[in-house]
Amino acid sequence: MVAVVAKIRVQDGKADELVQLLKDIFPLVKQEEGTLYYTVNRDRTDPNLVVVLEKYKDDAAFAAHSSTPHLADLFAKAQSLVEGDMELMMMDEVASI
Numbered sequence: 001m002v003a004v005v006a007k008i009r010v011q012d013g014k015a016d017e018l019v020q021l022l023k024d025i026f027p028l029v030k031q032e033e034g035t036l037y038y039t040v041n042r043d044r045t046d047p048n049l050v051v052v053l054e055k056y057k058d059d060a061a062f063a064a065h066s067s068t069p070h071l072a073d074l075f076a077k078a079q080s081l082v083e084g085d086m087e088l089m090m091m092d093e094v095a096s097i
Contacts, residue, residue: 001093004054034061
């Protein structure tokens with residue numbers, strides 16, 4: 001399994017807009033074969049930090065997710081909301097419950 005943590009820093013006052021954009025693609029992400037888990041979170045101490053936790057069956061499933069039109073559209077819309085580059089952590093899941 002592939003686990004992904006995407007940390008996205010947003011401009012002041014723009015976190016709600018980014019969260020809504022992410023929630024808008026939930027129905028499409030849910031239909032992706034191999035996407036097992038996809039959740040949007042907001043840091044409790046930093047309201048301008050949005051973190052997406054993701055889990056995929058394998059690298060091919062992550063690659064398929066990354067190349068979807070809805071993700072490209074999301075990135076285009078979110079570009080004006082974010083500050084800097086997204087931090088992406090790619091991990092191999094070794095245990096879970």
